[in-house]
Amino acid sequence: MEDEEVLAELxxxxxxxxxxxxxVAPNGVRGMDNLRETKPDLVLLDIIxxxxxxxxxxxxxxxxxxxxxxxxxxxxxxNSGQPVEIDRALAMGVRDYLIKAKFDPAEVIEKVDKQxxxxxxQNVKS
Amino acid sequence: xxxxxxxEKPERKVNNGSPDLALLEEMSRTSKLLVRxxxxxxxxxEELDEKIxxxxxxxxxxxxxxxxLEIRLKARTRQLTETVNDLDxxxxxxxxxxxxSRKALSSAxxxxxxxxxxxxxxxxxxxxxxxxxxxxxxxxxxxxxxGLINPEAERLLHIQGIDMVGRAVPFLAQVPELxxxxxxxxxxxxxxxxxxxxxxxxxxxxxxxxxxRRGGQQQGKFVILHNITREKTIEKLKSEFVSIAAxxxxxxxxxxxxxxxxxxxxxxxxxxxxxxxxxxxxxQSNERMIRLVDDLLNLSRIEEGRYxxxxxxxxLEELIDKNIENIRFKLxxxxxxxxxxxxxxxxxxxxxxxxxxxxxxxxxxxxxxYSREDGRIVVGLSKDEEKxxxxxxxxxxxxGIPEDQKxxxxxxxxxxxxxxxxQTVGSGLxxxxxxxxxxxxxxxxxxxxxxDKGTTFFFTIPLNKP
Numbered sequence: 001m002e003d004e005e006v007l008a009e010l011x012x013x014x015x016x017x018x019x020x021x022x023x024v025a026p027n028g029v030r031g032m033d034n035l036r037e038t039k040p041d042l043v044l045l046d047i048i049x050x051x052x053x054x055x056x057x058x059x060x061x062x063x064x065x066x067x068x069x070x071x072x073x074x075x076x077x078x079n080s081g082q083p084v085e086i087d088r089a090l091a092m093g094v095r096d097y098l099i100k101a102k103f104d105p106a107e108v109i110e111k112v113d114k115q116x117x118x119x120x121x122q123n124v125k126s
Numbered sequence: 127x128x129x130x131x132x133x134e135k136p137e138r139k140v141n142n143g144s145p146d147l148a149l150l151e152e153m154s155r156t157s158k159l160l161v162r163x164x165x166x167x168x169x170x171x172e173e174l175d176e177k178i179x180x181x182x183x184x185x186x187x188x189x190x191x192x193x194x195l196e197i198r199l200k201a202r203t204r205q206l207t208e209t210v211n212d213l214d215x216x217x218x219x220x221x222x223x224x225x226x227s228r229k230a231l232s233s234a235x236x237x238x239x240x241x242x243x244x245x246x247x248x249x250x251x252x253x254x255x256x257x258x259x260x261x262x263x264x265x266x267x268x269x270x271x272x273g274l275i276n277p278e279a280e281r282l283l284h285i286q287g288i289d290m291v292g293r294a295v296p297f298l299a300q301v302p303e304l305x306x307x308x309x310x311x312x313x314x315x316x317x318x319x320x321x322x323x324x325x326x327x328x329x330x331x332x333x334x335x336x337x338x339r340r341g342g343q344q345q346g347k348f349v350i351l352h353n354i355t356r357e358k359t360i361e362k363l364k365s366e367f368v369s370i371a372a373x374x375x376x377x378x379x380x381x382x383x384x385x386x387x388x389x390x391x392x393x394x395x396x397x398x399x400x401x402x403x404x405x406x407x408x409x410q411s412n413e414r415m416i417r418l419v420d421d422l423l424n425l426s427r428i429e430e431g432r433y434x435x436x437x438x439x440x441x442l443e444e445l446i447d448k449n450i451e452n453i454r455f456k457l458x459x460x461x462x463x464x465x466x467x468x469x470x471x472x473x474x475x476x477x478x479x480x481x482x483x484x485x486x487x488x489x490x491x492x493x494x495x496y497s498r499e500d501g502r503i504v505v506g507l508s509k510d511e512e513k514x515x516x517x518x519x520x521x522x523x524x525x526g527i528p529e530d531q532k533x534x535x536x537x538x539x540x541x542x543x544x545x546x547x548x549q550t551v552g553s554g555l556x557x558x559x560x561x562x563x564x565x566x567x568x569x570x571x572x573x574x575x576x577x578d579k580g581t582t583f584f585f586t587i588p589l590n591k592p
Binding site: 004006007010011013014017048079080081082083100101104105106 | 373376377379380381383384385387388391393416419420423427436
């Protein structure tokens with residue numbers, strides 16, 4: 001879930017190239033719909049988004065009846081790197097917290113690969 | 127009288143005797159008598175003479191006495207006159223003296239009056255100052271009894287001074303409106319400077335306690351309540367603005383960064399060397415922008431007091447190694463040599479890794495930015511087990527810091543004149559942020575510098591003791 005079109009597009013392109021299946025949502029509401037429909041293995045989540053922000057999405061996921069949804073790992077990719085936000089996100093059980101300006105897409109892919117136990121040096125298919 | 131007796135007797139005898147013999151006899155007797163008488167007379171005369179003489183003498187004596195008396199009288203009179211004059215003079219002198227004393231007394235009284243008026247005026251003035259003072263003031267005596275409270279303090283605390291004056295601290299500390307103040311400064315009111323107290327959302331006070339001393343003797347205490355609500359609001363708005371602005375700037379900068387790195391990584395096809403070079407330069411500029419925005423965000427966090435530390439154990443020398451590696455490429459272009467010397471490995475610290483990294487990165491980058499071509503940078507790290515601290519240093523032989531600008535180096539937005547000439551880019555925030563980070567870790571940061579010779583920056587942080 002990412003409202004910044006360029007970032008979403010770039011990341012999607014790289015992830016698909018790497019063999020992942022990717023669904024993009026420009027806000028939390030659409031994102032929650034996607035979550036229910038596609039039942040993904042990993043969520044890349046922005047914090048500041050229109051309609052429904054990242055924290056609300058996580059709260060909804062954690063409260064969800066569907067056990068699957070509670071278990072889906074989340075990586076935050078946020079613009080804000082405020083310590084309070086990082087702490088809050090970690091307390092909610094996120095796997096990683098990436099500050100956009102400090103990472104480039106290739107590094108984000110590395111983090112995603114790591115979640116699936118994949119060594120980024122190798123080419124893999126999902 | 128005797129003369130009469132002598133003269134009368136013969137005449138009577140003449141008339142009563144016989145004429146011849148008797149007469150003769152009478153005559154002889156008479157003559158004898160006469161002679162005798164004559165003798166007698168003479169004697170009497172002599173006697174008289176003598177008596178006269180005596181009288182004369184007496185007279186002379188009297189005269190002399192008189193003279194003496196007169197002289198004495200005169201002398202006495204003179205004496206008296208003198209005495210009188212003297213008395214007169216004395217009286218006059220006394221009168222003058224009394225007059226002078228009276229005048230002096232009256233002028234002293236006048237002085238006193240004037241002084242009293244001046245003192246009254248002074249008192250009025252002081253009271254006026256205290257009453258109209260823009261800060262709230264509470265004046266306590268030596269027994270911590272409230273002697274005076276000014277209208278601003280009454281207004282700020284919503285209390286009536288008349289109910290409080292004359293009361294001692296234990297009573298006052300029970301008053302709901304005052305209790306927060308005594309909790310902040312302590313009931314024994316030690317000297318405190320600018321302690322912040324947020325009484326409610328609309329009132330933030332800065333409280334100071336000043337001990338009044340006269341001639342080394344404690345006379346009482348002032349409690350000063352400075353209303354900083356407005357400053358706090360402005361500060362908060364400013365911080366919020368910086369925070370929002372920086373966050374808004376970050377989004378497009380991130381997009382640019384991601385596109386540029388993707389392009390450079392060949393995600394959209396191979397680039398020719400020229401394209402690659404320009405894109406790399408653009409990316410560098412963008413990274414600089416990101417750093418500036420980060421600095422602004424850090425600044426607003428420091429000012430909001432939200433610069434929270436997340437301490438972890440890590441190896442400081444490894445962190446420095448990484449930073450040196452990162453900058454080596456940039457330095458090669460400038461032909462500046464960098465080395466890491468005198469390292470007493472291992473140096474493990476318990477600190478906020480990200481922030482310490484920011485300090486090391488910033489100091490090394492500063493050394494690089496203000497080095498001249500063919501310069502030399504030496505980084506060092508030593509530890510003092512006894513003091514329980516480690517000292518980082520980075521020495522360059524660059525442009526140095528001008529003497530007159532040395533004491534402003536750590537203030538925010540400050541950049542030295544020669545630094546501005548050497549390097550136009552820079553927020554002037556790095557060292558301000560560094561100082562905040564180092565000091566919040568209980569360390570110190572300082573430098574030694576000579577213009578045109580170079581600068582060495584040092585900082586210490588406590589070692590992680592097992």
